[in-house]
Amino acid sequence: MDSRFIRNFCIIAHIDHGKSTLADRLLELTGALSQREMTAQVLDSMDLEKERGITIKAKSIRLHYRASDGQEYQLNLIDTPGHVDFSYEVSRALSACEGALLVVDASQGVEAQTVANTFLAAQHNLTIIPVINKIDLPAARPDEVKAQMESVLALPAADALAISAKSGLGVEKVLAAVVTSVPPPAGAAEAPLRALIFDSWFDAYRGAVVQVRVVDGCLRPHQQIRLCSNNEVYEVESLGALTPKPVVLEELSAGEVGFVIANIKRVADARVGDTLIEAARPAPALPGFEAIKPMVFAGLYPVQAHHYEALRDALGKLQLNDAAFFYEPENSAALGFGFRCGFLGLLHMEIVQERLEREFGIDLITTAPSVRYRITTTGGEVLEVDNPTKFPSPSQIAKIEEPVITAMIITGDDSVGAILQLCEEKRGVQKGFEYLSPARVMLTYELPLNEIVLDFYDRLKSISRGYASLDYHLAGYREGDLVKLDVLVGGEAVDALTLVCHRELSYERGRELVTRLRKLIPRQMFEDPLQAAIGSRVIARETISPIRKNVLAKCYGGDITRKRKLLEKQKEGKRRMKRVGRVDIPQEAFLAVLKVASSSEE
Amino acid sequence: MRPVGIYIQVPFCQTKCTYCNFHTGVAPRAAYAPYARAVEREIRDWRAMFATAHLESAASLESAFVDTIYLGGGTPSLFDPADLARILEAVRTQFACADAGREVTLEADPETITPEKAAAWLAAGVNRISLGAQSFHDAELKAAGRLHRRADIFSAIAQLRSKGFDNITLDLIAGLPHQTAASWQDSVEEALRLRPEHISIYLFEIDEGSRLGRELLAGGTRYSAAAVPTDDAMADSYEFACERLSRTGYDHYEISNWALPGFRSRHNLKYWRREPYLGFGAGAHSFDGHWRWANAHDPAAYAAAIEQARLPVEQLEEVTPKQALNEELFLGLRQLEGIDLAPIEAQYRAQINADIGARIEELRAQGLVERSGSRVRLASARLAVSNEVFVALLD
Numbered sequence: 001m002d003s004r005f006i007r008n009f010c011i012i013a014h015i016d017h018g019k020s021t022l023a024d025r026l027l028e029l030t031g032a033l034s035q036r037e038m039t040a041q042v043l044d045s046m047d048l049e050k051e052r053g054i055t056i057k058a059k060s061i062r063l064h065y066r067a068s069d070g071q072e073y074q075l076n077l078i079d080t081p082g083h084v085d086f087s088y089e090v091s092r093a094l095s096a097c098e099g100a101l102l103v104v105d106a107s108q109g110v111e112a113q114t115v116a117n118t119f120l121a122a123q124h125n126l127t128i129i130p131v132i133n134k135i136d137l138p139a140a141r142p143d144e145v146k147a148q149m150e151s152v153l154a155l156p157a158a159d160a161l162a163i164s165a166k167s168g169l170g171v172e173k174v175l176a177a178v179v180t181s182v183p184p185p186a187g188a189a190e191a192p193l194r195a196l197i198f199d200s201w202f203d204a205y206r207g208a209v210v211q212v213r214v215v216d217g218c219l220r221p222h223q224q225i226r227l228c229s230n231n232e233v234y235e236v237e238s239l240g241a242l243t244p245k246p247v248v249l250e251e252l253s254a255g256e257v258g259f260v261i262a263n264i265k266r267v268a269d270a271r272v273g274d275t276l277i278e279a280a281r282p283a284p285a286l287p288g289f290e291a292i293k294p295m296v297f298a299g300l301y302p303v304q305a306h307h308y309e310a311l312r313d314a315l316g317k318l319q320l321n322d323a324a325f326f327y328e329p330e331n332s333a334a335l336g337f338g339f340r341c342g343f344l345g346l347l348h349m350e351i352v353q354e355r356l357e358r359e360f361g362i363d364l365i366t367t368a369p370s371v372r373y374r375i376t377t378t379g380g381e382v383l384e385v386d387n388p389t390k391f392p393s394p395s396q397i398a399k400i401e402e403p404v405i406t407a408m409i410i411t412g413d414d415s416v417g418a419i420l421q422l423c424e425e426k427r428g429v430q431k432g433f434e435y436l437s438p439a440r441v442m443l444t445y446e447l448p449l450n451e452i453v454l455d456f457y458d459r460l461k462s463i464s465r466g467y468a469s470l471d472y473h474l475a476g477y478r479e480g481d482l483v484k485l486d487v488l489v490g491g492e493a494v495d496a497l498t499l500v501c502h503r504e505l506s507y508e509r510g511r512e513l514v515t516r517l518r519k520l521i522p523r524q525m526f527e528d529p530l531q532a533a534i535g536s537r538v539i540a541r542e543t544i545s546p547i548r549k550n551v552l553a554k555c556y557g558g559d560i561t562r563k564r565k566l567l568e569k570q571k572e573g574k575r576r577m578k579r580v581g582r583v584d585i586p587q588e589a590f591l592a593v594l595k596v597a598s599s600s601e602e
Numbered sequence: 603m604r605p606v607g608i609y610i611q612v613p614f615c616q617t618k619c620t621y622c623n624f625h626t627g628v629a630p631r632a633a634y635a636p637y638a639r640a641v642e643r644e645i646r647d648w649r650a651m652f653a654t655a656h657l658e659s660a661a662s663l664e665s666a667f668v669d670t671i672y673l674g675g676g677t678p679s680l681f682d683p684a685d686l687a688r689i690l691e692a693v694r695t696q697f698a699c700a701d702a703g704r705e706v707t708l709e710a711d712p713e714t715i716t717p718e719k720a721a722a723w724l725a726a727g728v729n730r731i732s733l734g735a736q737s738f739h740d741a742e743l744k745a746a747g748r749l750h751r752r753a754d755i756f757s758a759i760a761q762l763r764s765k766g767f768d769n770i771t772l773d774l775i776a777g778l779p780h781q782t783a784a785s786w787q788d789s790v791e792e793a794l795r796l797r798p799e800h801i802s803i804y805l806f807e808i809d810e811g812s813r814l815g816r817e818l819l820a821g822g823t824r825y826s827a828a829a830v831p832t833d834d835a836m837a838d839s840y841e842f843a844c845e846r847l848s849r850t851g852y853d854h855y856e857i858s859n860w861a862l863p864g865f866r867s868r869h870n871l872k873y874w875r876r877e878p879y880l881g882f883g884a885g886a887h888s889f890d891g892h893w894r895w896a897n898a899h900d901p902a903a904y905a906a907a908i909e910q911a912r913l914p915v916e917q918l919e920e921v922t923p924k925q926a927l928n929e930e931l932f933l934g935l936r937q938l939e940g941i942d943l944a945p946i947e948a949q950y951r952a953q954i955n956a957d958i959g960a961r962i963e964e965l966r967a968q969g970l971v972e973r974s975g976s977r978v979r980l981a982s983a984r985l986a987v988s989n990e991v992f993v994a995l996l997d
Contacts, residue, residue: 558881567989
């Protein structure tokens with residue numbers, strides 16, 4: 001294919017601004033799918049993606065478009081994820097493109113991810129085509145949005161396309177703009193092969209399916225190829241493009257995007273960011289991506305011990321398709337055998353949990369999420385610890401550093417006060433305060449990641465009545481006066497409830513945590529203390545009071561079945577709890593730690 | 603011949619009490635007589651209806667003899683005594699009845715009792731009255747939606763006694779809205795002064811089955827939900843009653859039941875001892891030792907089935923050996939004399955969990971049960987948490 005007639009582009013947008021709907025319209029317009037074949041949001045194929053209206057995995061779709069000059073163009077649309085947890089995927093998708101459609105909701109205006117994604121696109125030197133979507137909504141304010149694009153994003157927006165992806169209004173102009181504005185890919189078809197892997201997934205029959213952008217040279221079946229990272233050689237079995245149905249092709253040449261199947265057994269071997277070269281004609285690797293590192297860690301335990309094996313198998317299957325997800329066996333005195341898992345963020349964690357429960361039918365107990373701390377011991381050793389229970393004893397700790405993020409928050413000025421307060425409470429350091437328009441403010445804060453993984457996003461949404469938007473990226477490590485807070489039930493420390501927090505907040509957190517736990521743990525046979533402690537010092541105490549009444553009342557004319565069912569229900573309830581010492585702890589209690597900071601609002 | 607208890611369900615009340623989680627409802631008076639006819643017909647035709655339905659469940663009871671009859675509800679005392687007499691007559695026609703020790707109980711609400719009715723009940727063969735006193739405090743009775751007041755209880759008992767009833771049981775409920783420790787103690791003392799032959803004490807059950815229970819679960823305040831005593835207060839009330847009744851000559855023979863010597867409820871004991879009983883009427887339950895079944899709860903659906911000579915059964919369940927074992931344990935242990943594990947272990951060898959001994963030992967260590975040889979019983983001090991024991995033993 002002559003690269004002059006190729007356009008590689010992506011759509012970037014804040015969540016819910018209409019990215020997937022626009023993609024659907026483009027597919028429809030180019031005849032990739034008939035209207036009959038369209039299910040809503042074709043690119044979001046996982047059930048969870050459709051249900052939550054988010055895109056998790058990047059995908060590329062090849063479209064054929066006859067422009068007004070009569071020439072047929074090959075348009076490769078590379079979908080990008082919309083949630084901040086998956087922003088690393090956005091970077092990868094951008095590397096495969098020359099242009100980006102920046103979609104902004106005409107009533108919502110510029111949001112945090114709009115800014116973050118525009119910034120990323122500019123970093124990748126992409127041509128950005130501003131698109132204002134949902135202009136048919138009564139609340140649409142396209143002129144205001146244009147002004148924001150110019151002032152906040154520094155994009156010339158006078159010619160921004162005004163469309164309604166839902167109704168199809170103006171979408172034709174989008175395709176025309178892609179052809180005229182996005183530059184064709186550079187790169188030489190005769191040069192030695194260099195192809196960038198920007199995504200991969202696992203297919204049960206064919207192993208790893210690798211998505212590539214061919215930068216130089218040409219990929220053909222039976223070619224011997226080499227992975228730059230590990231020097232392994234593979235033979236190309238087949239290649240092609242998604243239209244979105246997979247179509248097998250004879251070649252992928254410089255500038256093109258498509259998939260390659262080369263008998264690569266594991267997704268882990270075809271690392272995203274790696275370069276594919278010809279075995280016979282070596283060429284220097286393309287700049288890759290930073291390896292994705294999990295940022296949030298939690299223990300996942302089966303409620304019923306005999307589900308351990310099933311959980312292990314399920315985790316393995318999930319990891320096949322999710323290189324960002326990490327797990328290793330761990331055990332807990334309270335919860336028995338389970339796995340320490342690493343996630344990109346809380347949404348990622350929720351998705352994994354939900355898939356395990358839904359697709360694999362495993363009931364889980366999830367421990368409080370933690371981040372990876374960097375601890376310098378008094379002996380000068382530096383440890384990375386993602387499980388609070390593995391903290392060295394306080395006397396051996398010289399210094400604790402915690403990961404911090406730079407967060408960008410865009411909000412209406414009526415909720416700024418409350419958000420500033422929230423950021424202060426979360427130990428944030430203000431880095432920026434800027435009015436985007438008389439009524440919109442952009443805040444930049446450096447915040448400890450462990451405060452974000454608790455309940456920051458939920459509270460941000462609630463105090464701004466859903467209007468504030470958030471984007472963040474890891475900004476390094478910062479030393480903090482942190483302590484490990486243990487929870488003791490009946491005098492026994494419950495490892496699964498241990499958390500790390502700032503010393504100044506520890507009393508409050510401890511008190512809130514035990515208060516909340518007392519409400520969640522049902523009354524037991526015996527009175528038992530419920531304590532929060534730092535080291536051996538108890539800082540808060542509640543009492544689990546003994547149960548006094550659990551008795552069946554009058555028997556209705558010999559209806560024994562009803563009584564039996566009632567007891568069976570109680571039995572089932574007990575089975576779903578974890579016993580620590582002589583105390584039965586329900587599943588919800590293990591997540592109480594998450595909610596601690598918001599309990600004061602109840 | 604096996605003995606069998608007969609239960610007759612009258613699912614009608616004048617109003618529905620806020621705490622009531624039974625399948626009962628308010629119906630116009632005009633519905634009473636036709637319902638009584640339907641029950642009569644069910645008793646007359648039950649063998650034929652079972653035969654037509656090809657159900658063997660009741661077969662073993664065909665030739666049983668009746669030694670207890672219980673007219674419960676609802677409020678059967680609302681019915682015309684003549685209708686009740688016809689129902690009892692139908693039982694006597696259809697079954698052999700044991701004369702010696704026969705117990706025929708009628709549930710009655712205090713405000714429904716008149717000397718004429720009392721006399722008619724006695725004439726019809728009723729020899730035991732279960733009086734729904736519930737409380738001796740008007741504020742509590744009113745809030746619970748009861749139609750009687752304290753004074754009605756005294757006059758009801760006086761009328762029953764004067765007509766010759768010498769076996770009266772009185773119900774009290776711990777946990778009614780507005781109940782205090784003092785008001786409860788007073789109710790217990792009033793009950794004791796009346797010296798009924800039998801007393802039942804129930805703790806208000808907070809569940810989805812009653813208006814008040816639903817309101818409490820939803821956190822609302824209707825039906826005086828805010829005035830419902832705490833679980834702890836209910837437990838205190840129950841424990842006070844246990845203490846007082848046992849000091850005044852009442853034998854605490856079942857979690858909720860006390861009797862003067864010789865006055866245990868023979869009918870209710872059948873439930874705990876897994877002895878057979880046959881229920882007639884809408885929502886009535888039956889057990890033949892192996893099967894449990896229940897009639898349609900909706901009186902209209904029940905009446906329609908009887909009208910068409912169809913078996914009115916809407917639930918039928920074969921009790922599995924495992925369930926039977928569970929029942930042996932949780933029903934048997936409700937009786938304070940406890941159970942003998944030896945025959946149970948012998949009968950349920952295949953079902954019984956090998957760690958039953960260890961579980962009982964743990965419960966004993968927790969002070970919940972007492973064990974002597976193969977006999978196990980609930981610890982009398984922890985009866986209010988007996989479900990904990992049952993759940994621990996359940997499989």
